[in-house]
Every structure is written in structure tokens, then in C-alpha cells.
Amino acid sequence: MEKILRVDMGAEGGPKTTLVPPGEYAGLGGRALTSAIVSKEVPPLCHALGEENKLVIAPGLLSGTIAANSGRLSVGCKSPLTGGIKESNAGGMASQTLAKLGYAAIVLEGKPKTDNLYTIFVNKGGVKIESDNTLKGLGNYALIEKLKAKYGDKVSYMSIGPAGEMKLAAASIACTDMECRPTRHAGRGGTGAVMGSKGVKAIILDDTGVSMRPPKDAEKFKEANKRWVDGLKKHPVTGEGLAAYGxxxxxxxxxxxxxxxxHNFMWGRFEGHTKISGETEAALEKERGGNPTHGCHRGCVMRCSGIYNDKYGNYLTKQPEYETVWAHGGNCGIDDLDTIAMLDRLDDDYGVDTIEMGATIGVAMEAGLAKFGDGEAAINFVKQVGKGTNLGRILGSGAAVTGKVFGVERVPVVKNQAMPAYDPRAVQGIGVTYATSPMGADHTAGYAVGSNILGIGGKTDALSPEGQVDLSRNLQIATAAVDSTGMCLFIAFAVLDQPETFQALIDMINAFYGLNLNGDDVAALGKSVLKNEREFNIKAGFTSAHDRLPGFFSRDALPPHNIKFKVTDAELDQVFNW
Amino acid sequence: MKIEFVLYASLTQFVSGSVAGKPITLEIPDKATVNHVLHMMAIPSDMALILLINGRSGTKEHELSEGDRLAIFPPIAGG
Known part of the structure; x- marks a missing residue:
């Protein structure tokens, strides 16, 4: 990945491309690269939708290679949702394709001087940017169908739906999957709004005639990858559990x-849980001719994604993930999988983050706009986002804005980003991550659920504040490093439990780049990423007061354990003290 | 004494007729441990099972009490 493509969308006479060597960013990939560029080049106090913000799209260090599960993409910018730095991580085919084409990153800069919408086409021959206003307002599914007529289905697409065009803070960027469907999203933090602000509707990546990236030491790399695959297949979660149920x-x-x-973080248990569980979902998918065992990108051996068909056996959406099923399910009191799948389809089509959207609907229900459990109302809410009605634009701006507009106190956000599917009172470790991650409330930033609940990577008491700060700190460091490799975060389940699998990952990086890194170097990389991100946020006006959960988590006890969030403010302030 | 017993995911294969998430009542000896129940239900105890007793993480050595709810999961994760 020897080059960075910079596209000035605000240049006189239309978008202008520049190809530059990585320079000071050489050796970085994924989140390390997006956060380095954003923290160095974007003024922290700029408007997230203004000309000074940049959208950075970067494959990981091992993307575009034969390394299993190396196809995750990082998308970085100043977030219009949080006001802080953002790295949103997506599966799909874009990362592998972009890396194979030799790009360390695409950076969208500036602000268009017209309302034109553009596509950016990249192949081995170069870059072509075209204005195409016939694409305006298209949902991601219709958009990809239209683009396929021109570019075919052997390329990778990144795109925004109407929500991104409207620059809504919950807008996502869709990446097509192995079936060329727009199902894998850089969902969190409003990256789609930033792409919309740059006037870019779609990026088309065509790796026709391009080979896999060659390692420095091919034999060692191949051997390490074999140990890597064996390790992933051997672990009961990455080898079996994820594939069976998602x-x-x-x-x-x-x-x-x-x-x-x-019901918007009112209780810790949902009566209808078995109706929407992974077991039920997988059985239904099989029954309808879908598929519960499917990789979101080429080279995935864990295969936790799937295909969800409607009751007539026709494709409806990808298998809704746990977070999506929760956000639109139990969080909204909805216990019908077809309703949840329809909401997932609509989210993907309009291009909004499923977590933010579900949490927002929960807040809207709390406000009395609909009753908990009303699936039709939930579908109507999302359709309003797609249409851009006044209510839709409020909802599409996320849970925090919706809570303010409708006078709701119980709004589960940190740094304005909605919490995912774990109540921090009953999973105290994830509460520390929610509170302190530079990303806002984000379970993937330091997945303490593994140790708190699942017995992976050690065991801690989920209901006690004891040890949670150390746990979250170590996980946040490790995650920042993993997010820089292009590896799917789920590899952590095997890496945390099997030292030899962690070693295989390091050996792959060393063999590929001709390096001699060890575990300490990986930790140092993670710390440097977090340092860049923290410094950006501090300059953007964030203080320790922003590293807190909303007050109701410390005030209101959560049934059934009747427990409050008990990690103190002083302890939270020690997370980044290493 | 009686306890509530519930299996999830692939563990239902070990108990004929069991349904994921549907609890059954078990009659077990006083002071029986989780290990005792695993043996009684022919669930392989060498698996890295996730054990929740009344919603709290437990161990195979945990001594059960009258009315406890024992939920057992195979090694799983997601996120």
C-alpha cells in the first residue's frame, strides 16, 4: 500500500485528485492511519460537515493479503454525532479491494462548491470522478443495482443513502458484501453525513487484474497464516459458535x-427474548432457505454473518446482528423477527446506523411518540428518516438530539453516541468502555463483556466495579491495535485465550513487512492510537466530564439484580493513566 | 430440592426434547453442585461452559439451593 489518494472535492473547476506517498504515515494502517491523519490534519474545532473536515478510508495492515479475516475497513473523520474523533469499522469487500489496488488510504477533503453528486471510480488504471445527479435520493439497494449496470458485480461499492445526502448525524457508509449487496456499514458516528458533505454518493473499487499483496517473506507468512487459521478454527467461539448462530x-x-x-434501558430482561434469539433466528433462516453461516468478506473463516429471507423465501436483508436485533427488538419492546429484519433492511437502505436508530426509537417511545412494542410505528419512524420529514430528520440525528427535542431524561448516550446492547449496570466493565472511549459509547472499543459475562480473556464479576478499569484499559489498547491490522475484532476471542494464536498474528505482520515486532510493540501501537484520539478530543473541547455515563445509571437500580453503576469518577479518570 | 434448569444454543442436543430457553424443573439432592447436575443431565463437563445461577456467573463447584435457576450455555460470543 504505497500510496494515498487525496481528493479535493472543493477544488476550482471540480474535484481534483492527488496521489502521494504515505510519507510520515508509512507503516500505519486501518484505525492507526485514520486517527493519525485526522488528528494531524483536521482542526479539532472545525465543523464536522465543513470544508476542513476530512473523510479517511483506510484498509488494515494485512488487508489485501491471504491472511484470514483481514478484510476490515476503517473510516475516520471528525464525527458530526459526537464532535470528537471517529473511527468506524466495517466489513464487506472494500478493504481487501482497496488494499490490493495499493492504496493505504483515500482521503476526501474540502467542500464542493455546487450541489452535484459524484462517484469516484478506482481501478488499476487510475481514478475517475464523475458527476451523476441521477443518483440523488436513491437508497443504497437501488443505487447499487443502478451502478451494477455500469460497473458490474465483481467490484466493491461504498455508498451513502438519503440519510447521508441529508447529512444526518446517524448516517452510515455502506460497503457491499460478497453478494454485492450494501449490507456491511461503517455505521457509528455519522461517517455517512461527512461523505454526503463532500458530495460523494459512491466509491467504486475495481481490482480486476490486480493480485494479492506480496509479503516480504512469503514462506514465513504462509506458515504463520496456517497457524493463524488453525487457531481460529480451534477456539470454540471463532471455530464453531459464531458460525452456528451468528x-x-x-x-x-x-x-x-x-x-x-x-424498553430504553428500563429493565435488564425482556420477556420476548427467545422469540428473537440467535437460536430462533438461525432456525428461521434455515427454514426459509436463507443462510445462518456466511462470511461478510472474502477470507473470513469465522462466518458469523448470514442471509435473512422473508416468509416467502425471498431475500430481505443480511442476518441482523445482535446489536441490531437488540436495538430494534428488546430495546423497543418488539419481539417479532420479521419486523426487526425489515427495520434492518430499511436502515441499510436509507444508510443509518442500526444501533443509533434503534436507541433513538427507544427514546421516541419513551417520549410517548409510540408505545413500546409497536413494530409498525417503529417501521414508520425509519421510513420518515428516509423521506426526510421534519420528524425523520430529528430521529436521524440520533438519540441525544431526539431526547432533547422531546424532553426525555433517560437517554442512553455518551458523547452523544448511543449505547449498544449491554446495560452498564449489569455489565460494569463495558460501562467503563462506554464512558471513556474516545469514540463515545462503543462496545467494540473495549469489549469487557467477554471477561464479565462470557469467560473469555479471564473472568471478572460483571456486577462489581472491581478490576473493571484495568480490564477496559487493556482491552481498549488491544482493540486499537487490532483495528489497525484490518483484522475482524472477533479474532480477539481466540487471541485472548490462546497465546500461540496471538503469536501467529504477530508473526504474520513480521513476515509480511519484514519486521521484528513483539507483543509489547503491539501494545505500544494501541497506546499511540488512543493518544492521538484523546489529544484530538481534548483540543475539540472534551474534558473528564465527557468521560461519564448519564446520571441515571448511578441513580436508578436496574432489575433483576437491582444494581447501579458503581465505578467512581476518580476510577474512570485512571483509564488512560498507563 | 427443586431447581429450575435451562439450556441454550447447541446444548439442547444433550437433553432429549429440550428447547433452548425453556426451563424445566429438576429434582436434585440437597447440597448438590452444578457438577452434579451436569453429570445427571449427561452434559459434557469438560466443555468451557458458561454457567449462570440466578443470573450471576457461577462455577461447576457451586452448591445449589432450593429454587435456584441454573442456566447453561456452550462457549459463545458475539457483539
């Missing part, structure tokens, strides 16, 4: 543990 297997366990946020 991520939604968590519904029952979080519910049983009393940490399943229900």
Missing part, C-alpha cells in the same frame, strides 16, 4: 445475566 446468540445470555437493556 452474533445474536448473545440475546439469551445477556437476558439471562440481567444485562439486556429493555
Amino acid at each position: 452474533t445474536n446468540v448473545l440475546t439469551n445470555i445477556l437476558n439471562e445475566a440481567g444485562g439486556y437493556p429493555t
Whole structure:
């Protein structure tokens, strides 16, 4: 990945491309690269939708290679949702394709001087940017169908739906999957709004005639990858559990543990949990000719994604993930999988983050705009976002804005970003991550659920504040490093439990780049990423007061354990003290 | 004494007729441990099972009490 493509969307006479070597960013990939560029080049106090913000799209260090599960993409910018730095991580085919084409990153800069919408086409021959206003207002599914007529289905697409064009703070960027459907999203933090602000509707990546990236030491790399695949296949979670039921297997366990946020974080258990569980979802998919065992990108051996068909056996959407099923399910009191799948389809089509959207609907229901459990109302809410009605634009701006507009106190956000599917009172470790991650409330930033609930990477008491700060700190450091490799975060389940699998990952990086890194170097990389991100946020006006959960988590006890969030402010302030 | 017993995910294969998430009542000896129940129900105890007793993380050595709810999961994760 020897070059960075910079596209000035605000240049006189239309978008202008520049190809530059990585320079000071050489050796960085994924989140390390997006956060380095954003923290160095974007003024922290700028408007997220203004000309000074940049959208950075970067494959990971091992993307575009034969390394298993190396196809995750990082998308970075100043977030219009949080006002802080953002790295949103997506599966799909874009990362592998972009890396194979030799790009360390695409950076969208400036602000268009017209209302034109553009497509950016990249192949081995170069870059072509075209204005195409016939694409305006198209949902991601219709858009990709239209683009396929021109570019075919052997390329990768990144795109925004109407929500991104409207520059709504919950807008996502869709990446097409192996079936060329727009199902894998850089969902969190409003990256789609930033792409919309740059006037870019779609990026088309065509790797025709391009080979896999060659390692420095091919033999060592191949051998390390074999150990890597063996390690992933050997671990019961990455080898079997994820493939059988997908991520939604968590519904029952979080519910049983009393940490399943229900009715906008009112309770920790949901009566209808078995109706929407991973077990039920997988069985339904099989029954209807879908598929519960499917990789979101080429080279995935864990295969936790899937295909969800409607009751007539026709494709409806990808298998809704645990977070999506929760956000639109228990969080809104909805216990019908077809309703949840339709909401997932609409979210993907309009291009909004499923977590933010579900949490927002929960807040809207709390405000009395609809009753909890009303699936039709939930579908109507999302359709209003797609249409851009006044209410839709409020909802599409996320849970925090919706809570303010409708006078709701119980709004589950940190740094204005909605919490995912674990109540921090019953899973105290994830509460520390929610509070302190530079990203806002984000379970992937330091997945303490593994140790708190699942017994992975050690065991900590989910209901006690004891040890949670150390746990979250270590996980946030490790995650920042993993997010820089292009590896799917789920590899952590095997890496945390099997030292030899962690070593195989390091050996792959060393063999590929001709390096001699060890575990300490990986930790140092993670710390440097977090340091860049923290410094950006501090300059953007964030203080320790922003590293807190909303007050109701410390005030209101959560049934069934009747427990409050007990990690103190002083302890939270120690997370980044290493 | 009686306890509530519930299996999830692939563990239902070990108990004929069991349904994921549907609890059954078990009659077990006083002071029986989780290990005792695993043996009684022919669930392989060498698996890295996730054990929740009344919603709290437990161990195989945990001594059960009258009315407890024991939920057992195979090694799983997601997110």
C-alpha cells in the first residue's frame, strides 16, 4: 500500500485528485492511519460537515493479503454525532479491494462548491470522478443495482443513502458484501453525513487484474497464516459458535445475566427474548432457505454473518446482528423477527446506523411518540428518516438530539453516541468502555463483556466495579491495535485465550513487512492510537466530564439484580493513566 | 430440592426434547453442585461452559439451593 489518494472535492473547476506517498504515515494502517491523519490534519474545532473536515478510508495492515479475516475497513473523520474523533469499522469487500489496488488510504477533503453528486471510480488504471445527479435520493439497494449496470458485480461499492445526502448525524457508509449487496456499514458516528458533505454518493473499487499483496517473506507468512487459521478454527467461539448462530446468540445470555437493556434501558430482561434469539433466528433462516453461516468478506473463516429471507423465501436483508436485533427488538419492546429484519433492511437502505436508530426509537417511545412494542410505528419512524420529514430528520440525528427535542431524561448516550446492547449496570466493565472511549459509547472499543459475562480473556464479576478499569484499559489498547491490522475484532476471542494464536498474528505482520515486532510493540501501537484520539478530543473541547455515563445509571437500580453503576469518577479518570 | 434448569444454543442436543430457553424443573439432592447436575443431565463437563445461577456467573463447584435457576450455555460470543 504505497500510496494515498487525496481528493479535493472543493477544488476550482471540480474535484481534483492527488496521489502521494504515505510519507510520515508509512507503516500505519486501518484505525492507526485514520486517527493519525485526522488528528494531524483536521482542526479539532472545525465543523464536522465543513470544508476542513476530512473523510479517511483506510484498509488494515494485512488487508489485501491471504491472511484470514483481514478484510476490515476503517473510516475516520471528525464525527458530526459526537464532535470528537471517529473511527468506524466495517466489513464487506472494500478493504481487501482497496488494499490490493495499493492504496493505504483515500482521503476526501474540502467542500464542493455546487450541489452535484459524484462517484469516484478506482481501478488499476487510475481514478475517475464523475458527476451523476441521477443518483440523488436513491437508497443504497437501488443505487447499487443502478451502478451494477455500469460497473458490474465483481467490484466493491461504498455508498451513502438519503440519510447521508441529508447529512444526518446517524448516517452510515455502506460497503457491499460478497453478494454485492450494501449490507456491511461503517455505521457509528455519522461517517455517512461527512461523505454526503463532500458530495460523494459512491466509491467504486475495481481490482480486476490486480493480485494479492506480496509479503516480504512469503514462506514465513504462509506458515504463520496456517497457524493463524488453525487457531481460529480451534477456539470454540471463532471455530464453531459464531458460525452456528451468528452474533445474536448473545440475546439469551445477556437476558439471562440481567444485562439486556429493555424498553430504553428500563429493565435488564425482556420477556420476548427467545422469540428473537440467535437460536430462533438461525432456525428461521434455515427454514426459509436463507443462510445462518456466511462470511461478510472474502477470507473470513469465522462466518458469523448470514442471509435473512422473508416468509416467502425471498431475500430481505443480511442476518441482523445482535446489536441490531437488540436495538430494534428488546430495546423497543418488539419481539417479532420479521419486523426487526425489515427495520434492518430499511436502515441499510436509507444508510443509518442500526444501533443509533434503534436507541433513538427507544427514546421516541419513551417520549410517548409510540408505545413500546409497536413494530409498525417503529417501521414508520425509519421510513420518515428516509423521506426526510421534519420528524425523520430529528430521529436521524440520533438519540441525544431526539431526547432533547422531546424532553426525555433517560437517554442512553455518551458523547452523544448511543449505547449498544449491554446495560452498564449489569455489565460494569463495558460501562467503563462506554464512558471513556474516545469514540463515545462503543462496545467494540473495549469489549469487557467477554471477561464479565462470557469467560473469555479471564473472568471478572460483571456486577462489581472491581478490576473493571484495568480490564477496559487493556482491552481498549488491544482493540486499537487490532483495528489497525484490518483484522475482524472477533479474532480477539481466540487471541485472548490462546497465546500461540496471538503469536501467529504477530508473526504474520513480521513476515509480511519484514519486521521484528513483539507483543509489547503491539501494545505500544494501541497506546499511540488512543493518544492521538484523546489529544484530538481534548483540543475539540472534551474534558473528564465527557468521560461519564448519564446520571441515571448511578441513580436508578436496574432489575433483576437491582444494581447501579458503581465505578467512581476518580476510577474512570485512571483509564488512560498507563 | 427443586431447581429450575435451562439450556441454550447447541446444548439442547444433550437433553432429549429440550428447547433452548425453556426451563424445566429438576429434582436434585440437597447440597448438590452444578457438577452434579451436569453429570445427571449427561452434559459434557469438560466443555468451557458458561454457567449462570440466578443470573450471576457461577462455577461447576457451586452448591445449589432450593429454587435456584441454573442456566447453561456452550462457549459463545458475539457483539
